[in-house]
Amino acid sequence: xxxxxxxxxxxxxxxxxxxxxxxxxxxxxxxxxxxxxxxxxxxxxxxxxxxxxxxxxxxxxxxxxxxxxxxxxxxxxxxxxxxxxxxxxxxxxxxxxxxxxxxxxxxxxxxxxxxxxxxxxxxxxxxxxxxxxxxxxxxxxxxxxxxxxxxxxxxxxxxxxxxxxxxxxxxxxxxxxxxxxxxxxxxxxxxxxxxxxxxxxxxxxxxxxxxxxxxxxxxxxxxxxxxxxxxxxxxxxxxxxxxxxxxxxxxxxxxxxxxxxxxxxx
Amino acid sequence: xxxxxxxxxxxxxxxxxxxxxxxxxxxxxxxxxxxxxxxxxxxxxxxxxxxxxxxxxxxxxxxxxxxxxxxxxxxxxxxxxxxxxxxxxxxxxxxxxxxxxxxxxxxxxxxxxxxxxxxxxxxxxxxxxxxxxxxxxxxxxxxxxxxxxxxxxxxxxxxxxxxxxxxxxxxxxxxxxxxxxxxxxxxxxxxxxxxxxxxxxxxxxxxxxxxxxxxxxxxxxxxxxxxxxxxxxxxxxxxxxxxxxxxxxxxxxxxxxxxxxxxxxxxxxxxxxxxxxxxxxxxxxxxxxxxxxxxx
Numbered sequence: 001x002x003x004x005x006x007x008x009x010x011x012x013x014x015x016x017x018x019x020x021x022x023x024x025x026x027x028x029x030x031x032x033x034x035x036x037x038x039x040x041x042x043x044x045x046x047x048x049x050x051x052x053x054x055x056x057x058x059x060x061x062x063x064x065x066x067x068x069x070x071x072x073x074x075x076x077x078x079x080x081x082x083x084x085x086x087x088x089x090x091x092x093x094x095x096x097x098x099x100x101x102x103x104x105x106x107x108x109x110x111x112x113x114x115x116x117x118x119x120x121x122x123x124x125x126x127x128x129x130x131x132x133x134x135x136x137x138x139x140x141x142x143x144x145x146x147x148x149x150x151x152x153x154x155x156x157x158x159x160x161x162x163x164x165x166x167x168x169x170x171x172x173x174x175x176x177x178x179x180x181x182x183x184x185x186x187x188x189x190x191x192x193x194x195x196x197x198x199x200x201x202x203x204x205x206x207x208x209x210x211x212x213x214x215x216x217x218x219x220x221x222x223x224x225x226x227x228x229x230x231x232x233x234x235x236x237x238x239x240x241x242x243x244x245x246x247x248x249x250x251x252x253x254x255x256x257x258x259x260x261x262x263x264x265x266x
Numbered sequence: 267x268x269x270x271x272x273x274x275x276x277x278x279x280x281x282x283x284x285x286x287x288x289x290x291x292x293x294x295x296x297x298x299x300x301x302x303x304x305x306x307x308x309x310x311x312x313x314x315x316x317x318x319x320x321x322x323x324x325x326x327x328x329x330x331x332x333x334x335x336x337x338x339x340x341x342x343x344x345x346x347x348x349x350x351x352x353x354x355x356x357x358x359x360x361x362x363x364x365x366x367x368x369x370x371x372x373x374x375x376x377x378x379x380x381x382x383x384x385x386x387x388x389x390x391x392x393x394x395x396x397x398x399x400x401x402x403x404x405x406x407x408x409x410x411x412x413x414x415x416x417x418x419x420x421x422x423x424x425x426x427x428x429x430x431x432x433x434x435x436x437x438x439x440x441x442x443x444x445x446x447x448x449x450x451x452x453x454x455x456x457x458x459x460x461x462x463x464x465x466x467x468x469x470x471x472x473x474x475x476x477x478x479x480x481x482x483x484x485x486x487x488x489x490x491x492x493x494x495x496x497x498x499x500x501x502x503x504x505x506x507x508x509x510x511x512x513x514x515x516x517x518x519x520x521x522x523x524x525x526x527x528x529x530x531x532x533x534x535x536x537x538x539x540x541x542x543x544x545x546x547x548x549x550x551x552x553x554x555x556x557x558x559x560x561x562x
Contacts, residue, residue, distance in 0.1 A: 133473065
């Protein structure tokens with residue numbers, strides 16, 4: 001579906017963290033995401049993350065992997081401020097997420113897309129309603145919402161399914177709806193927390209392909225998974241969470257990745 | 267714009283339609299509570315009307331002593347007609363009073379036909395201007411009491427006082443019922459909102475995740491609370507209206523004639539106030555129910 005501003009030069013990314021307060025132009029030059037000495041613990045003496053450092057540049061496709069309980073979901077939850085860090089900083093476009101006020105958190109989330117393993121769709125709503133809600137919170141005009149939702153559904157291969165109740169869709173289709181909802185606001189960063197965990201291997205590869213297409217459009221993808229078959233599909237930067245720290249394995253494919261992964265202390 | 271009041275109302279409407287059974291149960295419960303309050307207000311407003319009517323009855327009966335002569339009566343009538351505020355003076359002899367009473371009551375109660383004429387004292391019925399202040403009427407009565415031909419003066423004040431007591435009791439009952447309604451609304455709407463929140467926890471979680479502000483998330487629930495309160499009050503008014511019509515249609519017309527006032531439904535201002543009260547209470551209850559919103 002053509003967009004009215006197709007011919008216009010792309011505007012620099014300027015995320016809105018509070019109403020009327022935008023990032024400066026220089027924010028677009030910074031890494032999109034930086035973890036600086038991040039600590040997080042749920043139980044005393046058993047930290048999930050201990051002094052984690054990580055830098056992610058704009059447009060990257062980064063896998064985050066590790067054993068169950070290694071802190072993948074915690075990492076993502078801290079990013080969209082469902083959790084707070086105990087120590088350290090998480091900088092999203094130079095802004096410390098951990099120091100945002102409660103009133104600013106919704107504005108942070110409007111600049112992020114999040115996809116979950118359990119889809120988090122409202123089953124009683126239609127496909128259209130599930131996707132449109134991400135734009136309704138922005139207060140966009142209905143005409144624009146309809147156009148952009150149609151476009152997002154087309155991108156995930158669900159064109160013409162807007163009226164279907166979300167509850168009757170298959171798992172793969174539901175995940176596509178969740179992805180459409182995550183991308184409809186054109187976020188700079190897309191977080192995926194085990195998005196293929198509930199899908200069969202073929203569907204998982206389809207969904208991964210969808211994320212790759214979105215990444216080709218310039219969106220940074222932060223993809224948490226423990227499914228090693230997905231990591232081998234293409235050479236991607238892989239972050240392994242181990243002992244509460246991030247181990248960077250850039251642009252590798254198995255068997256080198258296998259070797260490196262296996263050589264890590266578990 | 268979607269996220270303005272129209273968008274909030276639309277989302278509230280969508281939520282209410284999807285959970286119409288829960289909403290209907292809540293509205294019905296509130297209507298029952300409001301019927302009690304409305305009924306009390308209906309009684310109070312009608313008693314107030316009767317009190318008002320009798321407080322300004324504009325007439326008095328002056329009972330004459332048995333030894334009053336015709337000359338006494340005639341000069342008394344003339345003097346009364348000259349009193350400022352008195353508009354009409356009528357002499358009723360004992361025989362006339364007996365005859366009037368017989369015409370009105372004997373057909374229904376034949377045993378009263380044997381009452382002797384002595385049981386009916388002669389009197390002078392006076393009518394005063396309806397706008398005559400109570401103090402002036404009381405001053406006239408006090409002077410009349412001092413006259414030698416006057417045995418007693420009835421201004422129907424006793425009845426007015428009794429009615430005023432009844433009205434005060436009714437107002438007290440209405441206040442108690444208003445408190446009961448307040449508690450009922452807070453409990454019913456609060457529980458409904460909490461239940462709706464629980465049933466729609468995924469919806470709330472999704473809204474939080476896509477960056478909805480507190481106001482955006484809470485708005486529809488608040489509108490639902492207001493709608494439940496207002497609809498409960500409106501339902502109660504409709505039910506009361508039906509009951510009132512049924513009762514009035516069976517009411518003896520002579521009763522209305524006797525008390526001098528036609529029974530009337532709640533004044534529109536009171537009905538509007540009841541609906542507004544329902545809406546406000548619904549909003550407060552919803553806000554209280556929303557204190558513990560699903561946090562993501």
